[in-house]
Amino acid sequence: xxxxxxxxxxxxxxxxxxxxxxxxxxxxxxxxxxxxxxxxxxxxxxxxxxxxxxxxxxxxxxxxxxxxxxxxxxxxxxxxxxxxxxxxxxxxxxxxxxxxxxxxxxxxxxxxxxxxxxxxxxxxxxxxxxxxxxxxxxxxxxxxxxxxxxxxxxxxxxxxxxxxxxxxxxxxxxxxxxxxxxxxxxxxxxxxxxxxxxxxxxxxxxxxxxxxxxxxxxxxxxxxxxxxxxxxxxxxxxxxxxxxxxxxxxxxxxxxxxxxxxxxxxxxxxxxxxxxxxxxxxxxxxxxxxxxxxxxxxxxxxxxxxxxxxxxxxxxxxxxxxxxxxxxxxxxxxxxxxxxxxxxxxxxxxxxxxxxxxxxxxxxxxxxxxxxxxxxxxxxxxxxxxxxxxxxxxxxxxxxxxxxxxxxxxxxxxxxxxxxxxxxxxxxxxxxxxxxxxxxxxxxxxxxxxxxxxxxxxxxxxxxxxxxxxxxxxxxxxxxxxxxxxxxxxxxxxxxxxxxxxxxxxxxxxxxxxxxxxxxxxxxxxxxxxxxxxxxxxxxxxxxxxxxxxxxxxxxxxxxxxxxxxxxxxxxxxxxxxxxxxxxxxxxxxxxxxxxxxxxxxxxxxxxxxxxxxxxxxxxxxxxxxxxxxxxxxxxxxxxxxxxxxxxxxxxxxx
Amino acid sequence: xxxxxxxxxxxxxxxxxxxxxxxxxxxxxxxxxxxxxxxxxxxxxxxxxxxxxxxxxxxxxxxxxxxxxxxxxxxxxxxxxxxxxxxxxxxxxxxxxxxxxxxxxxxxxxxxxxxxxxxxxxxxxxxxxxxxxxxxxxxxxxxxxxxxxxxxxxxxxxxxxxxxxxxxxxxxxxxxxxxxxxxxxxxxxxxxxxxxxxxxxxxxxxxxxxxxxxxxxxxxxxxxxxxxxxxxxxxxxxxxxxxxxxxxxxx
Numbered sequence: 001x002x003x004x005x006x007x008x009x010x011x012x013x014x015x016x017x018x019x020x021x022x023x024x025x026x027x028x029x030x031x032x033x034x035x036x037x038x039x040x041x042x043x044x045x046x047x048x049x050x051x052x053x054x055x056x057x058x059x060x061x062x063x064x065x066x067x068x069x070x071x072x073x074x075x076x077x078x079x080x081x082x083x084x085x086x087x088x089x090x091x092x093x094x095x096x097x098x099x100x101x102x103x104x105x106x107x108x109x110x111x112x113x114x115x116x117x118x119x120x121x122x123x124x125x126x127x128x129x130x131x132x133x134x135x136x137x138x139x140x141x142x143x144x145x146x147x148x149x150x151x152x153x154x155x156x157x158x159x160x161x162x163x164x165x166x167x168x169x170x171x172x173x174x175x176x177x178x179x180x181x182x183x184x185x186x187x188x189x190x191x192x193x194x195x196x197x198x199x200x201x202x203x204x205x206x207x208x209x210x211x212x213x214x215x216x217x218x219x220x221x222x223x224x225x226x227x228x229x230x231x232x233x234x235x236x237x238x239x240x241x242x243x244x245x246x247x248x249x250x251x252x253x254x255x256x257x258x259x260x261x262x263x264x265x266x267x268x269x270x271x272x273x274x275x276x277x278x279x280x281x282x283x284x285x286x287x288x289x290x291x292x293x294x295x296x297x298x299x300x301x302x303x304x305x306x307x308x309x310x311x312x313x314x315x316x317x318x319x320x321x322x323x324x325x326x327x328x329x330x331x332x333x334x335x336x337x338x339x340x341x342x343x344x345x346x347x348x349x350x351x352x353x354x355x356x357x358x359x360x361x362x363x364x365x366x367x368x369x370x371x372x373x374x375x376x377x378x379x380x381x382x383x384x385x386x387x388x389x390x391x392x393x394x395x396x397x398x399x400x401x402x403x404x405x406x407x408x409x410x411x412x413x414x415x416x417x418x419x420x421x422x423x424x425x426x427x428x429x430x431x432x433x434x435x436x437x438x439x440x441x442x443x444x445x446x447x448x449x450x451x452x453x454x455x456x457x458x459x460x461x462x463x464x465x466x467x468x469x470x471x472x473x474x475x476x477x478x479x480x481x482x483x484x485x486x487x488x489x490x491x492x493x494x495x496x497x498x499x500x501x502x503x504x505x506x507x508x509x510x511x512x513x514x515x516x517x518x519x520x521x522x523x524x525x526x527x528x529x530x531x532x533x534x535x536x537x538x539x540x541x542x543x544x545x546x547x548x549x550x551x552x553x554x555x556x557x558x559x560x561x562x563x564x565x566x567x568x569x570x571x572x573x574x575x576x577x578x579x580x581x582x583x584x585x586x587x588x589x590x591x592x593x594x595x596x597x598x599x600x601x602x603x604x605x606x607x608x609x610x611x612x613x614x615x616x617x618x619x620x621x622x623x624x625x626x627x628x629x630x631x632x633x634x635x636x637x638x639x640x641x642x643x644x645x646x647x648x649x650x651x652x653x654x655x
Numbered sequence: 656x657x658x659x660x661x662x663x664x665x666x667x668x669x670x671x672x673x674x675x676x677x678x679x680x681x682x683x684x685x686x687x688x689x690x691x692x693x694x695x696x697x698x699x700x701x702x703x704x705x706x707x708x709x710x711x712x713x714x715x716x717x718x719x720x721x722x723x724x725x726x727x728x729x730x731x732x733x734x735x736x737x738x739x740x741x742x743x744x745x746x747x748x749x750x751x752x753x754x755x756x757x758x759x760x761x762x763x764x765x766x767x768x769x770x771x772x773x774x775x776x777x778x779x780x781x782x783x784x785x786x787x788x789x790x791x792x793x794x795x796x797x798x799x800x801x802x803x804x805x806x807x808x809x810x811x812x813x814x815x816x817x818x819x820x821x822x823x824x825x826x827x828x829x830x831x832x833x834x835x836x837x838x839x840x841x842x843x844x845x846x847x848x849x850x851x852x853x854x855x856x857x858x859x860x861x862x863x864x865x866x867x868x869x870x871x872x873x874x875x876x877x878x879x880x881x882x883x884x885x886x887x888x889x890x891x892x893x894x895x896x897x898x899x900x901x902x903x904x905x906x
Contacts, residue, residue: 263847404674
């Protein structure tokens with residue numbers, strides 16, 4: 001017997017008519033969300049771009065891949081699959097419900113033939129069943145929550161809405177089972193759940209009464225559920241994909257550069273706030289971040305600061321902001337609530353951002369607080385303050401160093417960059433120039449370049465890109481240093497730069513172009529790979545196991561994972577640490593924390609321990625800061641010298 | 656409340672000994688120039704007093720016009736105006752005399768602060784000579800400074816401990832570094848505002864020099880003799896190291 005709309009139901013049309021106020025309540029809820037988000041500052045919107053890429057700052061690919069397909073959710077298989085069951089199950093049930101409406105309104109023949117059997121019966125039963133499985137998983141998990149969900153605070157409101165959804169599914173199945181049971185023993189092809197209920201649990205004698213009651217209960221609960229979505233945590237169904245769509249397309253944190261020209265303008269009536277101290281200082285995109293956050297704690301779980309007992313939890317920061325946003329406290333100072341220690345404990349490694357299923361930019365939020373503390377309030381931890389002062393006074397942050405600027409190249413014949421003659425500038429940077437252990441990286445790279453016959457030169461005196469100032473929140477000092485460097489590069493006609501430090505690479509490639517400095521930048525690991533590909537280096541592959549630590553600023557921030565590994569594979573056997581590539585753990589030195597007295601346990605010791613557990617003969621790095629941090633961290637585990645930069649490893653393998 | 660801070664622009668005081676170089680018997684001009692190490696502690700101390708008392712702060716220096724760009728940092732930290740006495744002498748009496756002239760050009764200075772010692776010559780004598788010239792008390796190595804009921808309470812920090820002192824009226828204090836007077840990083844607004852703060856330039860006046868002649872300036876030859884402290888406990892290693900440094904009179 002084909003299904004008949006409103007079978008066994010009097011005045012069933014009322015449900016359809018109720019959909020109109022429900023839709024109004026639903027969209028009003030979304031409008032309220034928009035009103036919350038609209039309070040943030042406007043971002044600069046570029047002109048309409050390539051429609052395939054996106055519209056303005058909205059990226060279609062990210063929206064589809066991470067927003068709709070939830071690609072990142074599946075990194076945790078259990079909750080990812082459960083979420084997939086619920087999401088896709090609900091999508092299919094939504095389609096099915098709409099097909100029923102089309103059947104009612106226009107007589108669309110959805111209840112006949114194979115479509116009825118395979119979609120309207122089997123698919124909808126399967127979707128409902130899997131959604132129910134997912135809901136049970138989430139309800140159980142809310143009752144026995146993992147730490148990341150519980151601390152520092154669990155988001156309330158999931159249990160009622162999940163319970164409501166479960167009830168809707170159950171009443172839907174009971175309605176279906178009662179309908180089948182009332183049909184005098186003939187089961188419905190494909191409707192395996194309905195058939196099961198009709199055959200085993202629903203008395204045919206009561207089927208009509210049960211059907212009439214549960215039909216209404218199911219319908220009214222469904223409408224209530226839809227109306228409730230924007231007022232519950234389930235609003236993420238809408239907000240999360242939108243947030244993903246608006247996320248910056250460049251990998252990970254991109255702080256941009258600040259324009260300080262308003263401060264030069266004597267007629268300026270109001271000067272812009274630097275960084276953020278209160279909610280009102282954030283943009284709409286950040287407000288969308290705070291509203292989209294599910295408080296799932298994936299960010300917290302991978303945070304090096306949180307994992308070493310420091311007062312920072314990226315989840316905690318976003319939760320605090322989400323709470324304040326929801327309660328409308330836009331003008332209250334937030335920094336004390338979050339704590340200055342927490343704000344400066346962030347290593348800006350971007351692991352949180354990488355782990356976030358809804359593309360929230362936690363580091364940018366934290367950095368904005370840092371900018372405010374440093375540039376507006378003159379507040380900075382003492383050691384970082386000394387590094388910043390040194391940068392300002394000496395153009396490098398290594399205060400109290402025992403090394404002079406030229407010491408790293410003592411006894412080496414290193415060419416100075418000659419305009420029009422030299423092809424590459426070998427950018428030494430501050431750590432390689434001033435830190436004794438890191439100096440060996442520069443010496444090794446010079447040997448490699450000379451062996452390969454590369455046309456390269458260095459600046460007379462090493463200096464810094466300004467990146468440490470930027471990481472510590474002093475954008476102004478960064479801009480001053482960067483502009484000076486750009487002027488000097490222009491005078492020398494520099495076009496191609498080889499960097500030894502991923503922080504320099506990141507600065508040159510991401511921030512300098514916005515200040516007018518466009519160069520071809522290549523990290524030293526990638527340049528060595530090119531030299532190897534071009535057979536310009538004669539290397540002996542030794543019988544040694546090497547593990548490689550991904551520097552955050554090369555890996556997660558710039559997506560360079562393979563080149564260093566190829567180089568290592570050319571001189572020994574590569575063995576991976578459990579956390580590697582985009583899941584790599586920070587050395588602890590990022591975000592200016594090289595100049596910090598650590599609270600809690602030490603990140604570098606934890607990471608060095610992971611490297612030791614691989615039983616590798618050598619621990620390779622591609623960043624002088626990682627080299628310094630891990631060398632120090634390894635002292636807890638062994639007295640052996642095992643950590644080397646890839647340039648040192650390659651130089652030692654040259655014949 | 657009006658406080659004056661004496662500040663000197665010096666060559667980078669952290670240049671490693673191995674890298675140090677002379678030019679015309681003074682630090683080579685290739686080294687970066689900056690405010691003296693303890694002078695910044697003095698400025699920070701003065702700003703804190705200024706903030707507590709809603710007072711004003713004048714930064715006074717003796718040197719060249721090129722120094723103004725570095726003195727601006729003091730203005731960015733919180734000084735209200737700069738006075739530069741143009742001169743090239745490094746005779747402590749000449750410097751003190753010129754600083755006194757600068758002080759006398761402004762009214763009602765309640766307190767004069769200076770760094771404990773300059774970061775280039777490390778002499779620490781100018782504030783004392785200045786105090787004598789002004790006829791006011793001079794108290795060196797001061798950490799905390801408090802002002803209550805018209806009198807000053809100061810804490811003198813020595814290797815052996817602290818000493819609290821009290822005095823009324825103006826005085827000259829030389830400031831040492833304590834955790835409470837770590838120099839602040841100037842806020843961006845303050846950096847821009849500092850560019851507009853007044854700079855008074857004074858010509859130097861004739862002052863009587865001290866009766867001494869410079870015969871030779873030399874950089875000691877650095878010899879590295881490495882000695883390992885072979886103990887497991889870092890605390891004990893530090894104690895042994897400190898004893899050795901004391902014994903060798905490095906501290």
